[in-house]
Amino acid sequence: MPSPFELVSASIIVFLCISLVSALFANRQSILVKLSSALSAAACLVAASGGFLSVLAGSTEAMVLPIGLPDMPFYMRLDPLAGFFVSIVGLLGFFVSVYSIGYLKGFLGRRSVTPLLVFYNIFMAGMLLVLVSDDAYFFMIAWELMAVSSFFLVFFEDEKVQNRRAAFIYILIAHIGAVLILLSFGIMAGFAAGFESFNGYTFSAMRSANMPAVWASIAFLLAFAGFAAKAGVIPLHVWLPEAHPAAPSNVSALMSGVMLKTAIYGIIRVGFDMMGTPQWWWGGLVLVLGLFSAVLGILYALMQSDIKKLLAYSSVENIGIILIAVGLSMMFAYLKLNTLAALAMVAAFYHMLNHAVFKGLLFMGAGAILHATHERSMEALGGLIGKMKWTAPLFLAGCLSASALPPFNGFVSEWLIFQSFLLTPALPGRLINLLIPLGAAALALTAALGARGFVKVFGITFLGKWRGRQGALVTEVDWPMRAGMLMAALSCLLLGIFPNLVIGWLDAVPASVVGGGIGETAKASGWLWLTPVAAERASYSAPLVFFWMVLVVGALYLIFRARGGTVRRAPAWDCGFEKMTSRMQYTATSMSMPTRRIFGFAFSIKEAVTVIGRGGSAIFPEKFLYRLKVRDHIWNFGYKPVSVASFWLARKVGRLQHGRIQIYLLYSFITLVVLLVFA
Amino acid sequence: MIRQYYPILIESLQVILVLLGGPLLVGWVRMLKCWTQGRRSAGLLQPMRDVTKLFVKETVLAENASWIFRSTPYIVFGATLMAGAIIPVVSADLPLAATADIIALVAIFALARFFTALAGLDTGTAFGGMGTSREMMVSSLAEPAVLMSVFTVSLVSHSTSLSHMVHELTTVSFVLRPSLAFALLAFILIAIAETGRIPVDNPSTHLELTMIHEAMLLEYSGRHLALIEWASMMKLFLFASLGIALFLPWGIAGIDDPGMLPVALVALAVKLALTGVFIVLVETGLSKMRIFRVAEFLGMAFLLASLGMLSYFILE
Numbered sequence: 005m006p007s008p009f010e011l012v013s014a015s016i017i018v019f020l021c022i023s024l025v026s027a028l029f030a031n032r033q034s035i036l037v038k039l040s041s042a043l044s045a046a047a048c049l050v051a052a053s054g055g056f057l058s059v060l061a062g063s064t065e066a067m068v069l070p071i072g073l074p075d076m077p078f079y080m081r082l083d084p085l086a087g088f089f090v091s092i093v094g095l096l097g098f099f100v101s102v103y104s105i106g107y108l109k110g111f112l113g114r115r116s117v118t119p120l121l122v123f124y125n126i127f128m129a130g131m132l133l134v135l136v137s138d139d140a141y142f143f144m145i146a147w148e149l150m151a152v153s154s155f156f157l158v159f160f161e162d163e164k165v166q167n168r169r170a171a172f173i174y175i176l177i178a179h180i181g182a183v184l185i186l187l188s189f190g191i192m193a194g195f196a197a198g199f200e201s202f203n204g205y206t207f208s209a210m211r212s213a214n215m216p217a218v219w220a221s222i223a224f225l226l227a228f229a230g231f232a233a234k235a236g237v238i239p240l241h242v243w244l245p246e247a248h249p250a251a252p253s254n255v256s257a258l259m260s261g262v263m264l265k266t267a268i269y270g271i272i273r274v275g276f277d278m279m280g281t282p283q284w285w286w287g288g289l290v291l292v293l294g295l296f297s298a299v300l301g302i303l304y305a306l307m308q309s310d311i312k313k314l315l316a317y318s319s320v321e322n323i324g325i326i327l328i329a330v331g332l333s334m335m336f337a338y339l340k341l342n343t344l345a346a347l348a349m350v351a352a353f354y355h356m357l358n359h360a361v362f363k364g365l366l367f368m369g370a371g372a373i374l375h376a377t378h379e380r381s382m383e384a385l386g387g388l389i390g391k392m393k394w395t396a397p398l399f400l401a402g403c404l405s406a407s408a409l410p411p412f413n414g415f416v417s418e419w420l421i422f423q424s425f426l427l428t429p430a431l432p433g434r435l436i437n438l439l440i441p442l443g444a445a446a447l448a449l450t451a452a453l454g455a456r457g458f459v460k461v462f463g464i465t466f467l468g469k470w471r472g473r474q475g476a477l478v479t480e481v482d483w484p485m486r487a488g489m490l491m492a493a494l495s496c497l498l499l500g501i502f503p504n505l506v507i508g509w510l511d512a513v514p515a516s517v518v519g520g521g522i523g524e525t526a527k528a529s530g531w532l533w534l535t536p537v538a539a540e541r542a543s544y545s546a547p548l549v550f551f552w553m554v555l556v557v558g559a560l561y562l563i564f565r566a567r568g569g570t571v572r573r574a575p576a577w578d579c580g581f582e583k584m585t586s587r588m589q590y591t592a593t594s595m596s597m598p599t600r601r602i603f604g605f606a607f608s609i610k611e612a613v614t615v616i617g618r619g620g621s622a623i624f625p626e627k628f629l630y631r632l633k634v635r636d637h638i639w640n641f642g643y644k645p646v647s648v649a650s651f652w653l654a655r656k657v658g659r660l661q662h663g664r665i666q667i668y669l670l671y672s673f674i675t676l677v678v679l680l681v682f683a
Numbered sequence: 684m685i686r687q688y689y690p691i692l693i694e695s696l697q698v699i700l701v702l703l704g705g706p707l708l709v710g711w712v713r714m715l716k717c718w719t720q721g722r723r724s725a726g727l728l729q730p731m732r733d734v735t736k737l738f739v740k741e742t743v744l745a746e747n748a749s750w751i752f753r754s755t756p757y758i759v760f761g762a763t764l765m766a767g768a769i770i771p772v773v774s775a776d777l778p779l780a781a782t783a784d785i786i787a788l789v790a791i792f793a794l795a796r797f798f799t800a801l802a803g804l805d806t807g808t809a810f811g812g813m814g815t816s817r818e819m820m821v822s823s824l825a826e827p828a829v830l831m832s833v834f835t836v837s838l839v840s841h842s843t844s845l846s847h848m849v850h851e852l853t854t855v856s857f858v859l860r861p862s863l864a865f866a867l868l869a870f871i872l873i874a875i876a877e878t879g880r881i882p883v884d885n886p887s888t889h890l891e892l893t894m895i896h897e898a899m900l901l902e903y904s905g906r907h908l909a910l911i912e913w914a915s916m917m918k919l920f921l922f923a924s925l926g927i928a929l930f931l932p933w934g935i936a937g938i939d940d941p942g943m944l945p946v947a948l949v950a951l952a953v954k955l956a957l958t959g960v961f962i963v964l965v966e967t968g969l970s971k972m973r974i975f976r977v978a979e980f981l982g983m984a985f986l987l988a989s990l991g992m993l994s995y996f997i998l999e
Contacts (some may be wrong), residue, residue, distance in 0.1 A: 542842065
């Protein structure tokens with residue numbers, strides 16, 4: 005029986021090998037797609053089982069790899085915290101790899117899939133390496149491996165200008181983030197072994213470092229900013245809604261589902277594990293940024309009419325929800341409320357697991373729609389439920405989970421977060437006390453707006469009548485794609501119905517991070533009831549909710565069946581309107597009109613109606629042109645000035661370049677003189 | 684022997700009470716409304732007669748209606764009935780009450796609304812989409828306000844489990860709290876919006892441009908319509924009893940207290956009758972708001988509810 009660590013290491017080696025083999029067999033495309041994806045799926049299963057076992061046993065294993073720079077070997081370690089993230093990477097990776105067998109066929113004959121397969125596997129390996137690395141040097145290498153390979157995946161369909169732009173913004177912000185993380189590690193390593201020595205680069209040295217509070221805070225802020233850039237926390241989110249839609253859908257599923265979680269892993273690793281006890285205001289900061297990301301993320305999502313862009317903004321929202329729970333947990337940990345800290349932490353981990361599964365499912369569904377219709381804009385879709393008989397219910401399961409509706413999984417984690425808010429005792433300090441009710445209010449608003457967004461996604465895309473080109477041929481996708489989505493949808497349901505099993509499994513993680521657990525109390529009233537603290541405080545029984553729904557719906561249906569009630573089909577009534585065309589339906593833009601009106605202050609909206617009449621006069625209109633442009637303020641106020649300023653600066657600095665060797669020699673001479681004067 | 688089965692008896696009694704109470708309460712409201720407006724009423728039982736009539740009528744489906752449209756009435760009915768099995772109406776001794784606490788209860792109502800909204804879009808008609816868009820606008824503002832309002836009560840009673848909240852509120856000596864006053868005010872505003880009453884929506888209108896909830900249901904007929912209508916009557920009853928359980932729980936029988944039941948039934952009838960009077964007074968006195976005024980109305984409710992929770996944390 006191999007140990008969890010051996011399983012994970014084996015899977016990383018397999019991923020790297022698949023990547024190499026894919027590069028070598030580039031001329032056998034159709035076999036390559038099947039073989040490479042199937043092997044990746046197998047490797048994902050191995051990794052997932054390794055992570056699962058590591059969390060289950062609560063074990064920690066470490067290893068030193070004698071490679072790297074002289075005297076600086078690579079340290080690796082798999083503890084329950086890393087094991088949890090490894091298992092979600094492996095789980096979603098498995099679903100997506102199965103799905104890829106079918107999805108990548110769509111590229112055959114159009115372009116070579118070799119780069120996609122090569123970087124897909126490097127990307128998987130990179131994510132796993134980030135999680136198991138145990139020193140700053142190795143961590144940064146793995147982090148860059150992940151960032152660069154995903155850059156090439158976003159860049160895959162490089163003939164489109166918006167994809168090139170998206171990839172550029174992505175790599176830019178990823179590197180700003182990486183620099184900040186590196187600086188944070190530098191501070192921690194310096195305090196661990198002195199700033200002249202290299203010995204402080206391992207995480208274990210940083211853990212034992214005794215840092216003054218000011219420097220600890222600076223190091224945390226740098227690391228948090230760096231990881232927040234990767235996680236897409238508002239205001240560092242601008243790359244996310246560009247890059248995730250640009251990537252092929254199987255990659256978008258992985259990027260949204262699990263890559264963002266590696267950034268959360270970093271925040272937890274630094275904030276809880278390496279820093280010891282967090283300060284309370286770190287938690288407050290994480291909480292406030294989480295709240296902004298959640299509310300603004302879902303508001304921006306509501307505005308979109310491109311499915312993948314909407315899903316990407318919804319990822320910003322979900323990262324916000326996760327950060328809310330992480331922030332609460334930090335505050336509770338500071339106040340030594342270990343059980344509460346564990347509750348909030350469990351809620352955060354549960355939501356990460358849920359979001360990985362349902363967002364993966366939704367991106368796979370968006371990919372299936374794209375595959376079948378070659379259309380991403382909801383304005384040209386509609387009525388797919390009749391044509392895609394499998395995709396529709398599976399996508400609906402994802403929408404229900406994402407809207408936090410029982411008995412699906414998204415509800416359980418949001419319920420746990422609400423419970424953490426409500427269980428908060430009177431905290432010392434007015435300011436934190438204010439944060440709790442405001443936070444609960446914002447979270448409640450987010451959940452309700454989320455449901456609104458997903459009614460729009462599912463309703464406009466799958467229901468109603470087809471809005472696209474006449475006579476378009478839409479068929480259901482093939483079985484590997486359906487299998488990938490089916491497994492993800494079933495996981496959504498099962499994770500929602502059996503929360504006690506999940507909480508019992510992942511209880512080792514908060515135990516190792518905040519030194520508390522809720523696994524025992526959660527199942528104190530039996531497997532049927534989820535009672536995070538005590539039965540009198542709160543309880544929820546997902547199996548009973550599910551059973552009741554099945555029972556009542558089934559019984560009613562059977563009663564009517566037995567009575568033999570007739571159903572007649574007729575044209576839609578619609579208050580007696582005749583000659584309804586599909587253009588008269590509500591569209592994605594008209595569905596979001598109330599939101600534009602109520603929350604318009606959060607966006608910069610440009611709306612214009614042009615009347616085109618006969619002979620250029622508007623008196624006898626023939627056509628109306630409606631133009632709508634919605635942008636978030638953050639781009640205009642935060643990024644545009646920086647981008648304009650850096651181009652200006654670059655032009656000024658560019659004057660130094662003349663292309664004449666004499667002038668460059670003069671520069672060297674001046675530099676030498678200056679150095680000699682000051683040295 | 685009877686002691687052992689007492690909770691199950693209560694649970695069944697409650698489900699029957701919810702099933703019948705919904706149409707009766709709506710009948711009562713309509714009757715009062717007729718009286719205040721100087722018309723003759725059709726009697727207390729008219730809503731029940733309407734529903735039974737719809738059950739025997741033929742069901743007509745739009746040509747392109749999918750399985751979403753067909754299964755929605757069942758899901759809506761099932762979800763509403765489940766809420767009925769959870770909210771303590773006459774007794775706090777409900778074995779199913781632990782199935783879902785108050786947060787899950789709000790989510791169960793949201794589940795019903797999610798499917799109703801999808802059904803509105805399913806037939807691809809202009810009015811259906813309009814109804815869905817408006818309903819989701821109202822609910823996306825009302826739902827957080829409901830949550831905030833009930834959170835204040837659950838902070839006071841240290842529980843989110845409804846029967847424990849009722850138990851806590853009835854047994855602990857009564858203290859007037861400013862936070863509860865805010866929460867109650869917010870709850871009344873939201874209950875009006877959630878149950879689709881004037882001034883937010885009008886359940887008896889079929890004027891195309893003013894409909895919200897009804898616009899989504901335009902294509903329903905026969906037994907599908909019967910189930911949805913029945914569910915929305917139960918929803919009115921349940922929101923009234925939820926308000927009673929949270930803010931006026933005195934009279935609800937405690938745990939293991941069968942002697943209290945007759946009193947509880949009478950108390951419930953009186954409280955509901957007074958709620959009906961309140962609804963009718965509001966509905967006769969006010970007219971329906973413009974649709975975008977609803978956002979302000981609900982925003983105010985949300986603010987009030989948040990103030991309630993804020994004042995709990997700051998003052999109490």
